Amino acid sequence: MRALILLAALTGPALAAPALPPAQASDAAALPGGAWLAIDRHALTLQDAGRTVASLPLRARQLDTRTGGADTLAVVIDANLERVQPLLVGGGRLQPLPPVPAPGFGIETACLYRDAQRLDHLFMVGKDGQAEQWLLRPQGHRIVRRLALPPHVKHCRVDDASATLFVAEEDYGLWAYGADAEGPPKRQALALVGAPGALKAGPGALALLPGGVAVVDGDGLLTWRRAGQGWQVQPRRPLDGGTKALAARGDTLLARGKAGWRALALDWPAPAAAAAPLPVVIPHAQTEPVARAGDAADDPAIWRHPTDPGAARILGTNKKQGLLVYDLRGRQTQLLESGRLNNVDVRQGVGFGAERLDLAIATQRDENSIVVFTIDAAGQVAEAARLPTPLAEIYGACLYQPAGGGLQAFVNDKDGRYLHYRIDRDGGRFGATLLRSFRTASQPEGCVADDASGTLFVGEEKRGLWVTPADAARAAPLQMVLPVGDVLVADVEGMGLYRGKERSYLVVSSQGNNSYVVLDAQPPYKVHGAFRIGIDAAAGIDGASETDGLEVTSADLGGPYGQGLLVVQDGYKRLPDGPQNFKYVAWTDVVAALGLR
Incomplete structure (x- = not known):
């Protein structure tokens, strides 16, 4: 009798009898x-x-x-x-x-x-x-x-x-x-x-x-x-x-x-409707893994060949070893063992008097210095100088190429300090002159300067995205553009600027939910949405997640990258497991995913 009562309690008189398994x-x-x-x-x-x-x-x-x-x-x-x-x-x-x-x-x-x-x-x-x-x-x-x-x-x-x-x-x-x-x-x-x-x-x-x-x-x-x-x-x-x-x-x-x-019988109300998943774009290529396991790969930069779009180079830091150089197929072409490099950025055609150079800078965390690299017309990278800073834990960096010529660099410390330098060249030697300093309230890392508008974008990992003039003569307090929240999820990491003919976009790594936020690079900084990078199962390329650094260009690099290329660091290499690497995404796929113009 007890078993019958229990069965009735479980099934319940109002429960329609479903078809049972054999x-x-x-x-x-x-x-x-x-x-x-x-x-x-x-x-x-x-x-x-x-x-x-x-x-x-x-x-x-x-x-x-x-x-x-x-x-x-x-x-x-x-x-x-x-x-x-x-x-x-x-x-x-x-x-x-x-x-x-x-x-x-x-x-x-x-x-x-x-x-x-x-x-x-x-x-x-x-x-x-x-x-x-x-x-x-x-x-x-x-x-x-x-x-x-x-x-x-x-x-x-x-x-x-x-x-x-x-x-x-x-x-x-x-x-x-x-x-x-x-x-x-x-x-x-x-x-x-x-x-x-x-x-x-x-x-x-x-x-x-x-x-x-x-x-x-x-x-x-x-x-x-x-x-x-x-x-x-x-x-x-x-x-x-x-x-x-x-x-x-x-x-x-x-x-x-x-x-x-x-x-x-279960009293089981229907769950609330789930939020629509973010659109997914598929990478076209990935680089060979870095030569160190663990948290090693960090930040990429893009160099454009002067005559051959397909001969572009991707520079990527390995913060346990040095600077890596890849071609557009992801094959490693160079390794410069410059020590624990964190962030890297590139500017081309930098004028020092009559001299024109393609340069990259990276932050060196063992010496708390700025490492300057030259890039020749064939895409060969060479270390040229190490410029000391007074920072205790140098971290992020980005370059600014003013309309009037020359080159400037922003480097930051984990304590929030930013130092703004002018990169000098005299007698064939590089130097640095401090122009100003400012700070965020907590740890920053990523930054990017819009050379055309003279705007500096600064990422504060736990708080959000800030803007300030890149020109030291127009220095102004940081202004919050996009706080951490539903769209941008901490940590705020790498960022890159897509300079289009009609409008420019900022791409930011929203590390907390493995996505990438795209917003206008000019006021009122409208957010166009976010996307994730998924798996190309046929090619055996895994998605990207926990991205530290990224870079994007609007230059025509040929093939799938005719409208530009987005390169992101991948925090977890899968399919199969392996050391970290970088993923290549065609900008046309980002445009399609978010309905950009």
Whole structure:
């Protein structure tokens, strides 16, 4: 009698009876139109209206699916071969796809993730916590990254809307990780065994609900709903102590216990509509990785060849080694071991009397100096001078080429100080004369000067974007243009100026949400939106994230870069893992993504 009362409480009289998975199924996934994909002891089967439509002989476990268009992508673990088998479900057929290469560990669980580009990823997790993320492609699967997860993970699921990977660590707790590989590792404990009001027996089977997740905890069910940037636990519900599997059809949750499958009544309001995702642009190329692991690559600059657009050079700093030079295909052409360089900037045709030079400057953090480089007509870079500064922790830098000639440099310190120098040249030697100083209230880094308008843009990492005259004779207090908020998310990092024929744009790295904000470079500094840089799966180029420095040019560099080129530092090299590098984006793709003119 008690069991009947409990069943009535769980199902509820007002709950419409949904189609249930086959009684013998150890795991199941809902398909459009009321069909089910189910695992039994001998096969993976497609079930519709109580009959078997298709069957694939396979000793399978850990079923997960993603539906889009006419077909459903499914994955199961082949328990005999210890590898993941993807397949397409559609038209009454089960079509196996090429298996994912077996990792170097036994697979305990596997789950799917569909990202904002609608690309499908697979997570595979081993008993000892080893894990891999793969990009699933008909033309050949690619490993995205390796990651470390807790040991003894028996179940995983990914909430695509929030890019959250849920893993259930046996006898310990339920964890939430970032599923998007383009970002720093992060985790949150949703519930731990023994913590007040949390898990009693340890997490079991997982299922996703709209805007939330459900987990079996011994003889109970716990659910979490998305609440801002976190997750809010809902009251515990009783369950059959033998519940081993969960499945969801929309907001209806089904559980498999000792008596088979049954529906559970949940008071589960529809989640609030998610904000529209930022548009994604795809890089056309990437540079070879830098020669140092960890946080190494930092800031790029662009040099234009005087006669051959395709012979342009990209200068990039490696703050553990020196200055790197790349061609437009991303191949490294030079390495100048100048020490721990941070920011770099370039100006061409700089006049010193009758002399005209192409120059780059970079900040050297070991000596707190400005390093001056010359660039010849073939794009060969050479170190020419080191100019000392009184700064204690030199950091960011940018150049200003006044209309009257010469060259000026702005360098900053982590304490907020800015020093404004005129770069001098006398008797073939470079020097520097201090013109003024000013400061931000907290740590700055990126800056860029608009030579045409004489405006200096200054980024203060935690506060926002400022402007002030670049001309020392017109010095004025900093004026806030765009504070940190919904569009620009701290840290505010690199920035570059696109000088168009009719209007100019400022591009700013919004590091906190892995995006790039575009705004007018003239008052009232209208914001045109933000975009992200995504994956080119066919070319094996990963997206860009946690960008430090960037640069953009409107010069015609040929090919896809006929209207200009954006170069960004990539904080996390994926597809596969590796040292950091720089990504190349065609400006025409930015124009299309944001509707620019």
